[in-house]
Amino acid sequence: xxxxxxxxxxxxxxxxxxxxxxxxxxxxxxxxxxxxxxxxxxxxxxxxxxxxxxxxxxxxxxxxxxxxxxxxxxxxxxxxxxxxxxxxxxxxxxxxxxxxxxxxxxxxxxxxxxxxxxxxxxxxxxxxxxxxxxxxxxxxxxxxxxxxxxxxxxxxxxxxxxxxxxxxxxxxxxxxxxxxxxxxxxxxxxxxxxxxxxxxxxxxxxxxxxxxxxxxxxxxxxxxxxxxxxxxxxxxxxxxxxxxxxxxxxxxxxxxxxxxxxxxxxxxxxxxxxxxxxxxxxxxxxxxxxxxxxxxxxxxxxxxxxxxxxxxxxxxxxxxxxxxxxxxxxxxxxxxxxxxxxxxxxxxxxxxxxxxxxxxxxxxxxxxxxxxx
Amino acid sequence: xxxxxxxxxxxxxxxxxxxxxxxxxxxxxxxxxxxxxxxxxxxxxxxxxxxxxxxxxxxxxxxxxxxxxxxxxxxxxxxxxxxxxxxxxxxxxxxxxxxxxxxxxxxxxxxxxxxxxxxxxxxxxxxxxxxxxxxxxxxxxxxxxxxxxxxxxxxxxxxxxxxxxxxxxxxxxxxxxxxxxxxxxxxxxxxxxxxxxxxxxxxxxxxxxxxxxxxxxxxxxxxxxxxxxxxxxxxxxxxxxxxxxxxxxxxxxxxxxxxxxxxxxxxxxxxxxxxxxxxxxxxxxxxxxxxxxxxxxxxxxxxxxxxxxxxxxxxxxxxxxxxxxxxxxxxxxxxxxxxxxxxxxxxxxxxxxxxxxxxxxxxxxxxxxxxxx
DNA sequence: TTGAAAGCGCTACCAG
DNA sequence: CTGGTAGCGCTTTCAA
Numbered sequence: 001x002x003x004x005x006x007x008x009x010x011x012x013x014x015x016x017x018x019x020x021x022x023x024x025x026x027x028x029x030x031x032x033x034x035x036x037x038x039x040x041x042x043x044x045x046x047x048x049x050x051x052x053x054x055x056x057x058x059x060x061x062x063x064x065x066x067x068x069x070x071x072x073x074x075x076x077x078x079x080x081x082x083x084x085x086x087x088x089x090x091x092x093x094x095x096x097x098x099x100x101x102x103x104x105x106x107x108x109x110x111x112x113x114x115x116x117x118x119x120x121x122x123x124x125x126x127x128x129x130x131x132x133x134x135x136x137x138x139x140x141x142x143x144x145x146x147x148x149x150x151x152x153x154x155x156x157x158x159x160x161x162x163x164x165x166x167x168x169x170x171x172x173x174x175x176x177x178x179x180x181x182x183x184x185x186x187x188x189x190x191x192x193x194x195x196x197x198x199x200x201x202x203x204x205x206x207x208x209x210x211x212x213x214x215x216x217x218x219x220x221x222x223x224x225x226x227x228x229x230x231x232x233x234x235x236x237x238x239x240x241x242x243x244x245x246x247x248x249x250x251x252x253x254x255x256x257x258x259x260x261x262x263x264x265x266x267x268x269x270x271x272x273x274x275x276x277x278x279x280x281x282x283x284x285x286x287x288x289x290x291x292x293x294x295x296x297x298x299x300x301x302x303x304x305x306x307x308x309x310x311x312x313x314x315x316x317x318x319x320x321x322x323x324x325x326x327x328x329x330x331x332x333x334x335x336x337x338x339x340x341x342x343x344x345x346x347x348x349x350x351x352x353x354x355x356x357x358x359x360x361x362x363x364x365x366x367x368x369x370x371x372x373x
Numbered sequence: 374x375x376x377x378x379x380x381x382x383x384x385x386x387x388x389x390x391x392x393x394x395x396x397x398x399x400x401x402x403x404x405x406x407x408x409x410x411x412x413x414x415x416x417x418x419x420x421x422x423x424x425x426x427x428x429x430x431x432x433x434x435x436x437x438x439x440x441x442x443x444x445x446x447x448x449x450x451x452x453x454x455x456x457x458x459x460x461x462x463x464x465x466x467x468x469x470x471x472x473x474x475x476x477x478x479x480x481x482x483x484x485x486x487x488x489x490x491x492x493x494x495x496x497x498x499x500x501x502x503x504x505x506x507x508x509x510x511x512x513x514x515x516x517x518x519x520x521x522x523x524x525x526x527x528x529x530x531x532x533x534x535x536x537x538x539x540x541x542x543x544x545x546x547x548x549x550x551x552x553x554x555x556x557x558x559x560x561x562x563x564x565x566x567x568x569x570x571x572x573x574x575x576x577x578x579x580x581x582x583x584x585x586x587x588x589x590x591x592x593x594x595x596x597x598x599x600x601x602x603x604x605x606x607x608x609x610x611x612x613x614x615x616x617x618x619x620x621x622x623x624x625x626x627x628x629x630x631x632x633x634x635x636x637x638x639x640x641x642x643x644x645x646x647x648x649x650x651x652x653x654x655x656x657x658x659x660x661x662x663x664x665x666x667x668x669x670x671x672x673x674x675x676x677x678x679x680x681x682x683x684x685x686x687x688x689x690x691x692x693x694x695x696x697x698x699x700x701x702x703x704x705x706x707x708x709x710x711x712x713x714x715x716x717x718x719x720x721x722x723x724x725x726x727x728x729x730x731x732x733x734x735x736x737x738x739x740x741x742x743x744x745x746x
Numbered sequence: 747t748t749g750a751a752a753g754c755g756c757t758a759c760c761a762g
Numbered sequence: 763c764t765g766g767t768a769g770c771g772c773t774t775t776c777a778a
Contacts, residue, residue: 002520147375
């Protein structure tokens with residue numbers, strides 16, 4: 001049905017082998033004249049090499065597989081963009097699958113993808129704890145690697161593969177310090193299920209940061225909800241109550257949740273940023289576009305995607321690469337001037353001096369390299 | 374290096390052929406006992422069938438290829454989400470490539486993809502006119518189809534394949550009528566290069582709608598800029614001038630551009646929705662999240678993605694399926710009450726009665742099925 | 747129900 | 763430099 005190399009060879013009047021060499025041979029051992037002849041024939045016939053056949057003959061494909069939790073989430077689409085960039089640079093095609101935050105599905109997907117024998121598999125998505133599938137996932141990836149495949153992970157910092165870990169802990173902690181520095185004293189946190197590592201890490205690190213700043217976090221102020229926009233929306237009612245009870249600022253563990261909460265607060269008659277300050281995490285594009293601009297913690301997601309495939313392809317050793325993040329202050333957390341209190345100055349680790357600056361759109365705080373955790 | 378069917382067969386103590394049948398055979402002609410034996414062996418060895426080999430033996434793969442212009446654009450990520458959904462339902466894996474709005478790259482990508490012999494290729498992305506590559510694209514796609522592949526297109530309504538066309542024309546026109554009905558009289562339009570079909574169609578249809586409502590559009594009020602967020606941002610300065618000169622409302626041909634313009638207007642000291650009304654197109658998620666909510670035209674992108682793969686897989690005939698859109702009025706275009714003028718009532722095609730309703734978040738206008746164009 | 751063997755389209759090695 | 767040809771891993775007749 002389709003045009004095969006055989007047809008091209010015949011059309012060009014050369015042997016099968018010669019045609020192959022002329023078209024894809026790493027050798028240059030083909031007479032100019034024949035090469036041209038073959039290429040012309042291929043073009044005339046609309047021949048495209050059969051990738052699966054090449055894969056089987058060569059023993060390797062030209063694809064990279066990417067597993068994400070959700071496509072329609074800006075967090076993952078930025079990562080995907082980076083992955084696709086890097087793959088393209090390497091002349092590879094990207095195969096993408098969505099695990100929908102289900103460890104079971106994720107496992108199954110990795111199995112399927114492995115069958116396609118990609119050059120590398122990149123798994124992005126927050127680790128779900130406590131699932132029996134975890135061990136199976138590792139096993140699967142290990143088997144893949146054993147058969148010559150390369151693996152790299154984004155944000156699953158406890159598996160035996162090269163891993164790019166967004167610094168959730170450091171980011172959330174520093175965010176807490178920044179907000180404290182801005183004069184906020186009473187906080188609430190909106191988070192997802194603790195089984196979602198990113199959610200738990202950010203939540204606890206934020207609380208730690210608060211403690212470090214000499215502030216507390218009332219247990220009643222930690223609102224568990226769905227790890228999504230609608231979760232944030234649903235939390236709004238409770239937040240409104242808390243605001244009335246004196247809470248001044250909320251940290252939602254993702255921007256998506258924070259933006260949901262923002263809508264909900266408005267619906268409840270509160271003015272985000274005025275009646276209740278709000279901060280998120282990830283610094284997705286929308287964070288800079290909502291009003292008031294959402295204070296957040298930025299991770300270079302696109303770059304992480306790039307680096308993940310580069311690392312995998314280059315056969316990087318297992319180990320965690322901490323991806324530094326930076327706090328981005330926007331109008332949703334205006335400085336809170338209290339006549340009584342003196343302006344706060346926070347000293348971290350007895351060294352880094354965190355100053356809360358504020359710019360029009362993006363005001364990055366102190367650097368976040370390494371283990372500030 | 375990797376575990377092969379051969380290994381499994383040996384481990385299970387049966388023949389190669391039997392192992393194959395037990396694992397993937399469409400037949401059920403394997404004794405229960407052997408089947409179990411083989412499956413156990415496969416599990417023990419961590420065997421995964423070699424997809425390229427299966428592809429070559431069977432003559433068909435289990436992938437669907439998707440070509441988009443940009444991943445990191447919500448318009449395309451919604452479509453991608455739909456495509457992935459449908460593919461998953463069909464037990465297929467999605468291969469995704471980004472053409473970056475370059476016809477040349479798109480062509481090259483389709484060629485490469487074709488080599489992978491996917492079951493179907495779905496091409497999304499607004500057609501770029503006037504490029505010589507167009508014919509080549511069609512040729513490539515045609516060759517692919519000739520070799521048994523299925524093709525479907527999203528929003529490229531003039532190629533000989535099953536196509537899902539967002540009703541840009543009808544949507545923009547109806548948006549114009551709605552805005553006129555709201556009392557706006559002086560407009561500006563922010564658009565991209567006319568070579569981008571979606572941009573041109575929306576722009577001209579909007580002008581047509583205005584004309585239909587008895588309003589004009591000053592040529593000086595059509596601002597050509599980059600077909601992106603930053604393009605919208607860049608147009609803001611000009612928009613501010615126009616607003617001062619009496620322009621009341623702006624239509625940006627995409628939400629992404631409109632949101633960029635919104636930021637820019639704010640920076641210029643104007644209040645979007647108050648000093649200048651603003652409307653976009655696509656109804657991406659962010660449209661409902663910015664403040665004021667952005668009036669837009671909604672297309673069921675995710676569903677379109679689903680349908681595109683379903684159509685391709687089921688071998689739908691060439692032809693255009695018009696995807697109806699609906700106008701979504703939000704706070705960025707508040708009704709404009711003018712003491713003098715009587716409330717407008719617009720009659721379309723002498724039949725449909727368009728009423729501008731306004732809800733909290735989503736107020737859909739009259740239906741948009743078929744050829745209202 | 748099973749095993750043997752013929753391909754699938756291509757690459758790469760081995761002689762010429 | 764070129765043509766034969768042996769695989770690559772799997773599916774699928776064809777006999778047994």
